[in-house]
Amino acid sequence: MSAATAIRPESAEGAPTRRRGPRRGRNVRPGRVVALVALTAAALLWTYPFLWLVSASLKHPSEIFGSGFDLVPDEFVWENYTRAWVEAGFASYFVNTVLITAGTVLVVVIRSALAGYVLGRFDFAGKKILIGVFLVTFFLPEGYTIIPVTQLTDQLGLLNTHAGVILGLGAGGQIAATLLYAGYFRGLPKELEESARLDGAGQFRIFFQVMLPLAWPITATVVILTFLFAWNTYLLPLVFTLSEPDLRTLAIGMTVFVGEYGQDWPGMAAAAVISLVPVIGVFVVLQRKFVDSVAGAVKQ
Known part of the structure; x- marks a missing residue:
């Protein structure tokens, strides 16, 4: 028996086992991709009102309805939270x-x-x-x-x-x-x-x-x-x-x-x-x- 054969692992039947190569990635089904895109769009649509609310809480009054769908304020007005918490008695x-x-x-x-x-x-x-x-x-x-x-x-x-x-x-x-x-x-x-x-x-x-x-x-x-x-x-x-x-x-x-x-x-x-x-x-x-x-x- 050669040295190469001695170190080769064998199965229960005595036959040498073959080394398996790397597994191929699973095929992505088109239906899953469509479902993922649809659910992501629905999640964004569902969370948009809350994101808009957070954005509006950091804007000036003139910027709230004048910036359209933009969620990033031109200037973060943290005083709105101070006014709500202290002055309004929250x-x-x-x-x-x-x-x-x-x-x-x-x-x-x-x-x-x-x-x-x-x-x-x-x-x-x-x-x-x-x-x-x-x-x-x-x-x-x-x-x-x-x-x-x-x-x-x-x-x-x-x-x-x-x-x-x-x-x-x-x-x-x-x-x-x-x-x-x-x-x-x-x-x-x-x-x-x-x-x-x-x-x-x-x-x-x-x-x-x-x-x-x-x-x-x-x-x-x-x-x-x-x-x-x-x-x-x-x-x-x-x-x-x-x-x-x-x-x-x-x-x-x-x-x-x-x-x-x-x-x-x-x-x-x-x-x-x-x-x-x-x-x-x-x-x-x-x-x-x-x-x-x-x-x-x-x-x-």
């Missing part, structure tokens, strides 16, 4: 929005989870009728309930307060969140509760220590959707803070830039960017969690 509006949104999310999660747990795990008289009423009220617009909610909040002495806005936003029907929790809890095995009762756990302990942690896919979905709703809502905070401008949220604060004889478009654009940055940040951070939680909710 610093306090931002704090108000954070407090109201956090409180609303907390109230909605606890209340919807408790209501969904009762609907999903217990049988009682009128349960189907109650679910039917929930489904009917799901389609009612917010404007139909703003008057009784305002009167009830006023009678509780919570009008023109952060707590009043939080209760007005979070203590409503929240039918979608309640039904999501009910459907999830209905699918959990009863042995979980039975084993917890054998260990001496009461009903509330079973809920908070056993059932609610298992419902994290639904909780993640409810948290994200409630955050978006509370952060961007306009009507109820407007009604609840008419006599207290210091309690305004970011959505209501946009009206500061609307005057009797004109509008401060650069300042309004800068304020809109300030309002959107937290929402975009939450979406970027929780994008995968949101998709996973919605998928988990659908599977249940």
Whole structure:
């Protein structure tokens, strides 16, 4: 046996293996190229309004509508953000929005989870009728309930307060969140509760220590959707803070830039960017969690 044959690798059958050359690149299908170009064009078209908003927030008033589709300002006017944050009071509006949104999310999660747990795990008289009423009220617009909610909040002495806005936003029907929790809890095995009762756990302990942690896919979905709703809502905070401008949220604060004889478009654009940055940040951070939680909710 020669030296060349001795060092040549052999296969299981004893035959020498052949060295493979470099693989050829896969053929690019024309359909994929067309789809990629179409999706890229659609993405650019979809993001153009936001890019225009950011560009307008850095322009002079005369340049906003006079530059056409040009997104690059002739001069970056950072004073627009200073005027929106300091002079227009968006610093306090931002704090108000954070407090109201956090409180609303907390109230909605606890209340919807408790209501969904009762609907999903217990049988009682009128349960189907109650679910039917929930489904009917799901389609009612917010404007139909703003008057009784305002009167009830006023009678509780919570009008023109952060707590009043939080209760007005979070203590409503929240039918979608309640039904999501009910459907999830209905699918959990009863042995979980039975084993917890054998260990001496009461009903509330079973809920908070056993059932609610298992419902994290639904909780993640409810948290994200409630955050978006509370952060961007306009009507109820407007009604609840008419006599207290210091309690305004970011959505209501946009009206500061609307005057009797004109509008401060650069300042309004800068304020809109300030309002959107937290929402975009939450979406970027929780994008995968949101998709996973919605998928988990659908599977249940």
